[in-house]
Amino acid sequence: MAYTQNDFKKGQPRWCPGCGDHFFLASLHKAMAEIGVDPWNTAVISGIGCSSRLPHYMATYGMNTIHGRAAAIATGAKVANPNLTVWQVSGDGDGLAIGGNHFIHANRRNINLNMILLNNRIYGLTKGQYSPTSPRGFVSKSSPYGTVEDPFRPAELCFGARGHFFARAVATDAPGTIEVLKAAYEHKGASVCEILQNCVIFNNGTHDAVYDKAGRAKNAIYLKHGEKMLFGENNEYGIVQDGFGVKAVKLGEDGYTEADVLIHDAKCEDNTLQLKLAEMEWPVALGVIRDVEAPTYDDCVTAQIEEVKAQKKYHNFAELLETNDIWEVK
Amino acid sequence: MEIKEKESVVVRFSGDSGDGMQLAGNIFSTVSATVGNSISTFPDYPADIRAPQGSLTGVSGFQVHIGAGQVFTPGDQCDVLVAMNAAALKTQYKFAKPDAAIIIDTDSFGPKDLEKAQFKTEDYLGEMGIDPDRVIACPLTTMVKDCLADTDMDVKSMLKCRNMFALGLVCWLFDRDLDIAFNFLKEKFAKKPGVAEANIKVIQAGYDYGHNTHSSVANVYRIETKNKVPGRYMDITGNKATAYGFIAAAEKAGLKLYLGSYPITPATDVLHELSKHKSLGVTTVQCEDEISGCASALGASFAGALAVTSTSGPGICLKSEAMNLAVIMELPLVVLDVQRGGPATGLPTKSEQTDLLQALFGRNGESPMPVIAAASPTDCFDAAYAACKMALEHMTPVILMTDAFVANGSGAFKLPNLAEYPAINPPYVPEELKGTWTPYMRAENGTRYWAVPGRQGFEHILGGLEKDDKTGAISTNPENHDLMTRKRQAKIDAIPVPDLEVLGDKDDAELLIVGFGGTFGHLHAAMDEMRAAGKKVAQAHFKFINPLPKNTAEVLKKYPKVVVAEQNMGQLAGWLRMKVDGFVPAQFNQVKGQPFVVAELVENFTQLLNK
Numbered sequence: 049m050a051y052t053q054n055d056f057k058k059g060q061p062r063w064c065p066g067c068g069d070h071f072f073l074a075s076l077h078k079a080m081a082e083i084g085v086d087p088w089n090t091a092v093i094s095g096i097g098c099s100s101r102l103p104h105y106m107a108t109y110g111m112n113t114i115h116g117r118a119a120a121i122a123t124g125a126k127v128a129n130p131n132l133t134v135w136q137v138s139g140d141g142d143g144l145a146i147g148g149n150h151f152i153h154a155n156r157r158n159i160n161l162n163m164i165l166l167n168n169r170i171y172g173l174t175k176g177q178y179s180p181t182s183p184r185g186f187v188s189k190s191s192p193y194g195t196v197e198d199p200f201r202p203a204e205l206c207f208g209a210r211g212h213f214f215a216r217a218v219a220t221d222a223p224g225t226i227e228v229l230k231a232a233y234e235h236k237g238a239s240v241c242e243i244l245q246n247c248v249i250f251n252n253g254t255h256d257a258v259y260d261k262a263g264r265a266k267n268a269i270y271l272k273h274g275e276k277m278l279f280g281e282n283n284e285y286g287i288v289q290d291g292f293g294v295k296a297v298k299l300g301e302d303g304y305t306e307a308d309v310l311i312h313d314a315k316c317e318d319n320t321l322q323l324k325l326a327e328m329e330w331p332v333a334l335g336v337i338r339d340v341e342a343p344t345y346d347d348c349v350t351a352q353i354e355e356v357k358a359q360k361k362y363h364n365f366a367e368l369l370e371t372n373d374i375w376e377v378k
Numbered sequence: 379m380e381i382k383e384k385e386s387v388v389v390r391f392s393g394d395s396g397d398g399m400q401l402a403g404n405i406f407s408t409v410s411a412t413v414g415n416s417i418s419t420f421p422d423y424p425a426d427i428r429a430p431q432g433s434l435t436g437v438s439g440f441q442v443h444i445g446a447g448q449v450f451t452p453g454d455q456c457d458v459l460v461a462m463n464a465a466a467l468k469t470q471y472k473f474a475k476p477d478a479a480i481i482i483d484t485d486s487f488g489p490k491d492l493e494k495a496q497f498k499t500e501d502y503l504g505e506m507g508i509d510p511d512r513v514i515a516c517p518l519t520t521m522v523k524d525c526l527a528d529t530d531m532d533v534k535s536m537l538k539c540r541n542m543f544a545l546g547l548v549c550w551l552f553d554r555d556l557d558i559a560f561n562f563l564k565e566k567f568a569k570k571p572g573v574a575e576a577n578i579k580v581i582q583a584g585y586d587y588g589h590n591t592h593s594s595v596a597n598v599y600r601i602e603t604k605n606k607v608p609g610r611y612m613d614i615t616g617n618k619a620t621a622y623g624f625i626a627a628a629e630k631a632g633l634k635l636y637l638g639s640y641p642i643t644p645a646t647d648v649l650h651e652l653s654k655h656k657s658l659g660v661t662t663v664q665c666e667d668e669i670s671g672c673a674s675a676l677g678a679s680f681a682g683a684l685a686v687t688s689t690s691g692p693g694i695c696l697k698s699e700a701m702n703l704a705v706i707m708e709l710p711l712v713v714l715d716v717q718r719g720g721p722a723t724g725l726p727t728k729s730e731q732t733d734l735l736q737a738l739f740g741r742n743g744e745s746p747m748p749v750i751a752a753a754s755p756t757d758c759f760d761a762a763y764a765a766c767k768m769a770l771e772h773m774t775p776v777i778l779m780t781d782a783f784v785a786n787g788s789g790a791f792k793l794p795n796l797a798e799y800p801a802i803n804p805p806y807v808p809e810e811l812k813g814t815w816t817p818y819m820r821a822e823n824g825t826r827y828w829a830v831p832g833r834q835g836f837e838h839i840l841g842g843l844e845k846d847d848k849t850g851a852i853s854t855n856p857e858n859h860d861l862m863t864r865k866r867q868a869k870i871d872a873i874p875v876p877d878l879e880v881l882g883d884k885d886d887a888e889l890l891i892v893g894f895g896g897t898f899g900h901l902h903a904a905m906d907e908m909r910a911a912g913k914k915v916a917q918a919h920f921k922f923i924n925p926l927p928k929n930t931a932e933v934l935k936k937y938p939k940v941v942v943a944e945q946n947m948g949q950l951a952g953w954l955r956m957k958v959d960g961f962v963p964a965q966f967n968q969v970k971g972q973p974f975v976v977a978e979l980v981e982n983f984t985q986l987l988n989k
Contacts (some may be wrong), residue, residue: 059851088834090776092676096842103839104852109831111680112675112841120461120670121700124677124685125831127663128636131680132831150673201699340614350665352657360657365629368658369793372612375412 051084053077058107068121068219069099069170074163076102076135076220079229085133088314092135093122095142098173098247099166102137117144120152122161130160130346137164139182144200148180151170152209157345158237166219166241167201188250203326203337207319212238214326215336218258219245224270224334231336238346241323243294244332258332271325271335273314276306277318279331286310289327294324296331312362314339388453389548389599391464392470395424395438398541400422402439402460404788405545408613409558411790415444415611415711418755418899419788420452420973432486432494436940437469444552448560450754450899450906451785458551460487460544462518464495464500464502465646466710471506481547483518483540483911502677516587518543525583526576538582551624575764607792616755616784616896617644620688620714621651623762625658625689626794628684630763631770631802636678637662638671639688643726644782645716648688671696672713672884679709680840682830684766689715691733692873694777696738704775705866707840708802708818708826712765716785719971728971729783734949737777737922744863746870748772749923751779751895757788761921764797771806772873773826779923781945783973784896792862804828807836817850818862824869875922877929887916889987890937892963894920897974901943904979911989920950931958941966941986943979 058076063069072168081088090108096115097232103110109132136154141167143151154161170188171177177190181202183185185194206214213235215228225243232239244255253259257267268289270281277287279296286309287294297304314336316322322338362368389406400421411417422439429436439450448501459474461467463486474480503510522543526536549556558577567574582937610721614622617895628635639649639662639795653662661683665671670688679685687697694701712797717733719725737749740795748768758780765778807815807827820826829836838850846853856883880890882905889908893901898919908915918933920926934940942951943966951965966982968974 086834087837087855089832103841106823106839107837109680109837110839110841111677111707112839112843113676114699114842117673117700117703120665120673123663123665123670124636124638124674124679125681126677127661127674128634128678128683128685129681129831149666150670153670180956218884223696284939349661353659353661357655357659363657365622365658365796366656368625369612372614373408373412373565374610374612374793376415376610377414377608 051081053081056080056087056107057105059105061105062101063098064249066245066246066248067098068243069102069166071219071222071244072166072225073102073105075225076229078222078355079233082226083230083233085311089131090133090135091125092137094118094137095147096173097139097142097171099137099139100142116142117150118142119147119161119163120151122199123150123154123159126159126161126351127346130350133162134160135162136168138177138304140165140167140169144202144205145180148205152205155206155240157209158212158342158345160344161235161238162232163238163240165240166245167202167242168245168247168251169199169254170247172247172250173181176250179284181296185250194281201327202240202242203323207323207338209242211238212338212340212342213239214242214322214338215240216242216265216326216332217243218255218268218334220259221242221264221334228336231339235339235358236347237342258334264334267331268334269331271312271314271337273336273339274310276309277312278306285331294321294328295326297318316340381930382730385447386443386449386453387458387552388443388456389458389460390439390441390470390473391460391544392439392457392466393438393460393541395429395467396431397434397462398538399438399440399462400544402541403442405559405562406548407442407444407788408562409443409549409554409960410444411554411611411613412558412631413555416447417788417790418449418452420783421786423727425462425591425725432463432465433930434465434469434489434495437466439473441473442619450902451973451976454977457791458548460548462540464491464497467502467506468495471508478512479514479551479899480512480514481514481544484515485517485519490937514545514547518574521583521587522580525580527656527918529576531576535576539577542577543584543587546581549581549587550588556581557943575723609792611790611792613788614756614781615647615786615788616752616758617647617716617786619649619756619758619791620752620762620778620785621648621778623759624652624658624684624686624712624766626759626799627656627802628660628765628798629658630796630799631684631804633682633684633768635660636675636680636685637688638665638673638675638685638731639663640665640668640671640693642668642693644718644785645688645693645714647716647785648716653724668693668696669700672700676700676704676707676709676711677721678889679704679711680707680831684770686712686714687712688716689725690716690718694733694736698741701747701775702743702745703842704841705745705747706844709775709840709864710769710774710828712762712769712774712778713775713829716782717779717781719916727782728779729896729973730943730969730971731781731897731945732893732949732969733779734946734953737779738953744824744867746775746867746924748776748870748873748925749779750776751782751921751923753895753898753919753921755784755787755920756791758784759791759794761825767800767802768873770802771825772869773805781896783811806830812836816848818845818847818954820865820873820897821948823940824872847853864942871925873925875925878927878933879934880916882916883914884916886914888914888939889916889983890934890940891915891917891952891983892920892940892942892950893924893944897943897945900974900976900979903976904983907976907980908983913984915983921949923953926957930954931961934958934961938985939964941983943974945969
């Protein structure tokens with residue numbers, strides 16, 4: 049059935065004007081319309097936080113649950129009902145601080161969830177404390193002298209948990225966001241999409257380098273599987289191998305030519321170079337960084353049940369009872 | 379030798395945790411149950427993974443009470459004590475009656491063994507004041523080795539069969555048919571016929587040893603069977619019965635059974651049991667933590683499954699957040715709490731009833747939740763079934779409480795006929811409400827309708843924030859919150875539960891004994907003993923704790939004296955005092971991690987009567 053974004057819209061969002069959540073929500077509505085899964089076969093599950101209000105603005109099934117547990121709740125929903133398309137939406141606090149354990153285990157198990165991580169590097173709903181993605185030294189209400197801890201890098205956490213899909217988009221970039229959301233849906237297994245977004249009130253400008261089109265033209269690279277990793281306003285830069293890592297170079301300088309530029313391989317099982325790409329500070333890698341096929345937990349659970357059903361001779365409660373040592377009292 | 383006809387006999391197998399006492403005990407109870415005796419078992423094992431061999435802390439026990447008529451408890455003290463080593467004799471002798479027969483392996487009473495067991499001299503019997511005439515002292519290890527000498531087994535494997543020699547000896551003592559034990563072993567070791575054969579050989583040797591040297595003991599016991607309820611039976615532990623109850627309820631409701639769980643003593647066997655039954659479509663997820671066990675179950679519930687999470691007290695602490703979410707979302711969920719000694723890690727393998735107030739109140743906000751407590755191992759089946767039915771039909775999380783004693787203990791279970799169990803009808807949202815339905819619209823009994831994803835036209839959102847009664851949208855309206863709080867409470871209060879039953883001298887008792895959950899058998903046995911001594915005593919036992927049965931106040935106020943006996947500091951007594959105006963019971967509280975001792979109950983209750 050053909051859908052439009054209106055088929056997925058509900059209610060009036062209550063986020064602050066200019067919040068990245070508005071942009072992301074619009075892209076999600078559009079992506080879902082293009083994907084075409086019925087709203088009644090879709091569940092959007094969030095935790096707690098500004099961005100976790102999102103399911104209230106979806107005309108699908110939804111749950112706005114408790115802090116940090118969205119991935120765990122989504123896991124049960126998907127495993128119990130594999131026919132559902134499940135989107136899990138969390139902010140950086142919900143997903144990586146209180147919910148960090150569920151985030152890594154959902155990735156490790158490779159449950160077929162579309163896991164959205166809305167990263168504004170701040171706690172907005174509680175009014176401005178540092179988050180696990182805030183940079184070291186970050187000054188906030190709970191760190192007036194700067195934080196003394198290093199942040200998580202979401203891709204690193206995902207890869208460390210043996211994640212098979214990681215993509216990144218900027219909330220204000222609708223085509224880029226829709227593209228990664230569709231790719232996340234197409235990927236069977238846990239698909240993490242990190243959405244870079246601004247918090248106008250408590251962390252304004254955190255993603256400024258890539259937040260508008262002009263910035264992205266200079267400071268971001270759109271990765272496409274099988275294509276040369278070129279970027280810049282006129283594609284004058286490229287990503288080349290640098291020892292065990294990668295670096296950005298200007299073509300024509302230091303003897304680098306287009307022939308030296310690496311071709312992006314999102315399907316490569318070994319995540320080493322994908323991690324290097326994800327962690328580049330300049331340019332910021334956008335698009336699908338890793339997209340590798342692997343057996344999904346929910347499929348395997350279903351398959352194992354079918355396999356055991358075929359093996360075992362008992363298939364209902366009465367037959368189960370008969371598998372025990374039974375005696376008769378007359 | 380004299381063959382003694384007895385009403386009931388208690389046997390306690392004890393040895394090092396590696397000595398296979400639980401298996402020997404299990405086989406003996408199965409053999410006894412198979413000939414129609416009533417049984418009640420109590421495994422008493424140490425918390426250590428494997429304490430040093432021969433040490434006092436490493437002793438594992440398995441007590442079984444077999445009776446001609448019905449037995450309600452595993453027995454206070456044993457008539458036969460098997461002590462496989464010096465440490466077992468030292469620690470377990472206190473569980474033996476003064477005239478108990480004691481079987482020991484003299485090979486495990488060498489100088490080193492005695493030292494590890496902290497005996498001061500070589501006269502260990504004298505040291506403990508045990509009459510040697512009551513002791514069957516046999517060089518058990520030597521005989522097991524001799525018996526298996528013609529096999530190609532190594533010594534280590536041979537020694538693993540020691541428990542079977544003891545079992546053979548006990549089978550002789552009770553005149554048991556060995557074929558039943560043989561069949562049990564053949565089945566258990568179906569894939570290792572060599573092991574089965576060796577074990578069978580050793581059982582026979584133990585039996586023959588008893589037979590040939592019988593003059594050394596006073597009695598052989600015979601327990602005849604009477605008052606039998608005809609039917610087909612199996613031996614079942616409380617944890618297994620609980621798992622079976624979940625399976626049965628899912629089948630009756632026509633739903634997939636989902637268990638989200640994290641291993642924790644003494645609840646893990648429920649996870650083990652359910653994991654086996656994939657051929658029934660049971661889905662089990664061993665989660666990353668207790669939180670996820672409950673949270674994923676709630677997700678499964680939203681998605682349309684019969685969702686269960688299993689744990690013990692420390693796990694309830696972690697699950698309480700998601701349980702609370704289930705309360706406000708009004709989704710069905712069964713939370714199993716197999717209670718153990720607390721607080722914190724407490725006594726992981728021991729039994730208590732100390733989680734009752736946690737179950738009733740351990741959540742933020744006004745968070746009413748039904749609480750059901752199973753009375754015995756076999757009652758776990760009915761209690762689990764009732765919990766699932768209540769959760770599904772009233773759209774609420776339900777706490778099902780058992781305890782380590784009930785969970786690990788076993789009893790003869792009359793095979794249930796599912797056709798005779800009540801139907802389970804969840805309040806699925808009627809199709810005709812499409813277009814007008816909102817998530818918190820309620821059926822006549824105050825229950826929210828269930829709209830399972832996949833149904834077109836019923837897309838909705840649930841969540842942890844308070845919702846508007848009419849629209850289902852987020853609401854902070856003070857009047858609405860007050861209304862929703864009352865509606866959630868009224869829904870639970872209106873759940874029908876069976877009346878409280880009074881047993882014993884219900885018309886003219888001078889003392890009413892009140893308890894809940896796993897202490898039923900001990901309290902019942904205490905009542906029986908007191909009535910046999912001419913006292914007027916009745917018993918009322920709570921299985922449904924929230925909501926309380928309608929006749930609770932009437933029953934509690936009917937008798938001149940009431941004692942609430944529980945394995946905590948008075949949690950049920952406190953709950954009843956809160957719910958029944960002017961009710962001030964006497965209390966008997968014990969928090970030892972061990973089952974009640976019937977003799978102590980009788981003594982205490984009798985004093986109370988005489989006061």
